[in-house]
Amino acid sequence: MAKLAYFLLVALMMYPAASLPAQQRSLTLRFGPGYNSRQDLIFSPFVHTDWSLVNGGLRYETQNRLHQWVDLGFGSYSPILTPSYTYGDGDQTNAHSFLLANLTYALGKPISSRISARTWVLGGFLENDIHATTYNYARVGNSGYFASIGLGMWARFSREIGQRNSIGATVQVPLLAWVARSPYLVNDDEYIENIYSHKGLNTFFAYLGDGELETLNAVRQLELHLNFSHSLSERWKIGAWYEFHLLHASKPLPLLQLRNVLNFSTTLTF
Amino acid sequence: MKNQLLLFLLILVLNTGCNSFFEPEPENSAEAVFDNLWTVFKENYGPFEERNIDWDALYAQYRPQVKATTTEASLYATVISMLAHLDDGHVQLTTPNREIFNANQILNEKIDDGLFDLDVIRGNYLEPGYRQLDDHGYVYGKIKSRNVGYIYFDYVSDNFFILDEFLDANLSSDGIIIDLRHNQGGDFTYCFSEIGRLTDQRREVFRSRTKDGPGPSDYTPWTSWSIEPSGTYFDKPIVVLTDRYTISAGERSVMALMSLPNVTVMGDTTCGAHSTMIGRELANGWYYTIATQNTLLPDGRSYAGVGLTPDGFSKNTAEEMSNGRDQTLENAINRL
Numbered sequence: 001m002a003k004l005a006y007f008l009l010v011a012l013m014m015y016p017a018a019s020l021p022a023q024q025r026s027l028t029l030r031f032g033p034g035y036n037s038r039q040d041l042i043f044s045p046f047v048h049t050d051w052s053l054v055n056g057g058l059r060y061e062t063q064n065r066l067h068q069w070v071d072l073g074f075g076s077y078s079p080i081l082t083p084s085y086t087y088g089d090g091d092q093t094n095a096h097s098f099l100l101a102n103l104t105y106a107l108g109k110p111i112s113s114r115i116s117a118r119t120w121v122l123g124g125f126l127e128n129d130i131h132a133t134t135y136n137y138a139r140v141g142n143s144g145y146f147a148s149i150g151l152g153m154w155a156r157f158s159r160e161i162g163q164r165n166s167i168g169a170t171v172q173v174p175l176l177a178w179v180a181r182s183p184y185l186v187n188d189d190e191y192i193e194n195i196y197s198h199k200g201l202n203t204f205f206a207y208l209g210d211g212e213l214e215t216l217n218a219v220r221q222l223e224l225h226l227n228f229s230h231s232l233s234e235r236w237k238i239g240a241w242y243e244f245h246l247l248h249a250s251k252p253l254p255l256l257q258l259r260n261v262l263n264f265s266t267t268l269t270f
Numbered sequence: 271m272k273n274q275l276l277l278f279l280l281i282l283v284l285n286t287g288c289n290s291f292f293e294p295e296p297e298n299s300a301e302a303v304f305d306n307l308w309t310v311f312k313e314n315y316g317p318f319e320e321r322n323i324d325w326d327a328l329y330a331q332y333r334p335q336v337k338a339t340t341t342e343a344s345l346y347a348t349v350i351s352m353l354a355h356l357d358d359g360h361v362q363l364t365t366p367n368r369e370i371f372n373a374n375q376i377l378n379e380k381i382d383d384g385l386f387d388l389d390v391i392r393g394n395y396l397e398p399g400y401r402q403l404d405d406h407g408y409v410y411g412k413i414k415s416r417n418v419g420y421i422y423f424d425y426v427s428d429n430f431f432i433l434d435e436f437l438d439a440n441l442s443s444d445g446i447i448i449d450l451r452h453n454q455g456g457d458f459t460y461c462f463s464e465i466g467r468l469t470d471q472r473r474e475v476f477r478s479r480t481k482d483g484p485g486p487s488d489y490t491p492w493t494s495w496s497i498e499p500s501g502t503y504f505d506k507p508i509v510v511l512t513d514r515y516t517i518s519a520g521e522r523s524v525m526a527l528m529s530l531p532n533v534t535v536m537g538d539t540t541c542g543a544h545s546t547m548i549g550r551e552l553a554n555g556w557y558y559t560i561a562t563q564n565t566l567l568p569d570g571r572s573y574a575g576v577g578l579t580p581d582g583f584s585k586n587t588a589e590e591m592s593n594g595r596d597q598t599l600e601n602a603i604n605r606l
Binding site for chain 1: 291292293295296306314362364365366367368369370428457459460462463478479480481482483490493495546547548549550551553554555557558559562
């Protein structure tokens with residue numbers, strides 16, 4: 001049942017973006033380095049930091065009377081607390097692994113401005129945020145997860161600079177989310193029951209099913225995007241894209257993650 | 271330009287300000303490392319009571335040995351001396367350029383490790399044509415000159431998927447031997463999901479609960495684990511072999527098999543590490559593991575720290591092994 005509901009939700013996110021008539025459609029691909037700081041007290045008392053080139057995303061956007069976009073983002077980090085060393089029979093300690101994925105649908109209405117070169121858009125969004133972590137403690141590895149399906153508000157400011165350039169800033173704040181997270185001590189009996197099927201998708205939805213509806217008192221997220229684009233032609237643009245992500249969850253133990261990402265983007269307008 | 275500067279400052283403030291919200295991290299000093307490890311055990315180790323351990327008393331005994339000037343080697347010696355009191359195979363310490371320390375004395379010192387040898391079994395007891403996984407996750411075949419099937423599991427994971435095929439190959443046998451000696455454990459749910467053919471009814475195997483808070487009484491509710499009938503029932507006599515190295519999910523698999531009326535357990539008592547295990551790290555780069563659960567068998571008793579005793583005790587000798595004889599296996603064969 002949870003599986004069906006989830007896939008319906010994703011489909012509902014995709015349909016409006018594809019179906020509404022649009023004055024302008026664009027597809028943006030972005031990729032570049034990021035810096036992540038994460039402290040998850042379920043797994044470790046330490047702040048794990050790492051630079052990574054593996055960050056990026058794909059955004060499909062339409063603009064007409066309403067602005068809407070679907071964005072798929074990802075990041076991959078491999079922090080280690082101290083330099084890797086040899087132990088036992090020549091084995092080597094390994095870094096932890098954090099895989100972050102994000103799927104967002106947003107719908108907003110432009111607020112008219114007397115200065116046509118500047119646009120404000122306000123709206124709401126639905127966001128899926130999935131973190132798959134592996135904490136490696138020499139021979140033992142513990143898998144962890146954080147998943148949230150949230151509803152929130154977003155606002156964007158964009159401004160044309162001359163004929164070919166534009167800048168924009170977007171802020172997103174989820175207000176309500178269904179949040180599922182690893183248990184207090186990594187794996188309890190409920191967790192083991194969830195993995196009993198030994199099938200990835202079934203296990204994922206079992207985790208999701210154990211979540212709770214949370215508001216800002218338990219989970220706080222903030223995303224800030226800054227972008228610059230330069231038109232190469234009527235259809236093609238290149239640009240730069242900066243993201244700041246903040247995630248703070250308090251149940252069952254504190255989790256705080258800060259992520260700064262600088263991507264380079266290319267956009268096709270059609 | 272002014273707007274750009276404001277944006278830059280906003281980003282700087284967000285990052286700097288938010289950094290201050292991280293929880294304080296344990297420091298990297300001998301005293302802080304010792305205190306961090308002791309405290310994590312105090313708050314999260316499940317079987318103190320089952321193992322009759324006074325953890326506060328051990329702090330009083332060992333903490334005075336750790337000072338600001340304590341060297342890495344000295345700290346290591348103190349920590350393993352303290353952990354050794356637990357005698358728990360699920361408590362391990364990994365440090366640079368050393369063997370992994372295991373708090374269970376038998377595992378740590380590899381006592382009687384040579385009294386089980388898969389090469390002896392393959393070479394002297396199995397008919398040619400036996401099957402095995404590349405990593406020896408399982409080895410199965412027919413006992414020479416006997417209508418008895420034999421299967422060995424090195425750990426508990428998807429290697430248990432072979433059990434169905436093994437049972438099909440022994441439908442007309444006199445019985446089977448499931449060898450869990452030196453089984454390293456893993457994920458017991460693989461065993462539980464694959465031995466459905468060995469039971470004709472639902473059988474409770476054990477109950478467990480997990481620490482879910484720092485207080486001594488902070489546990490989740492008890493969860494009952496059972497095996498369910500599934501597939502074509504296999505009712506031949508079964509002998510399960512165990513030894514002191516049968517640990518963790520290996521022991522939970524033995525618990526499941528012990529619940530069957532047609533099973534006889536032979537060999538030596540198991541390790542007694544029945545909890546689940548998680549990993550942790552210390553500020554100096556050391557890694558350790560900790561057991562977080564209590565476990566009870568259907569008789570309402572815990573055997574953590576004690577182990578599962580066999581129905582028939584049998585222990586090989588070094589001389590027998592050097593002569594290529596596995597007496598425990600022979601006893602099992604003779605029983606069928």
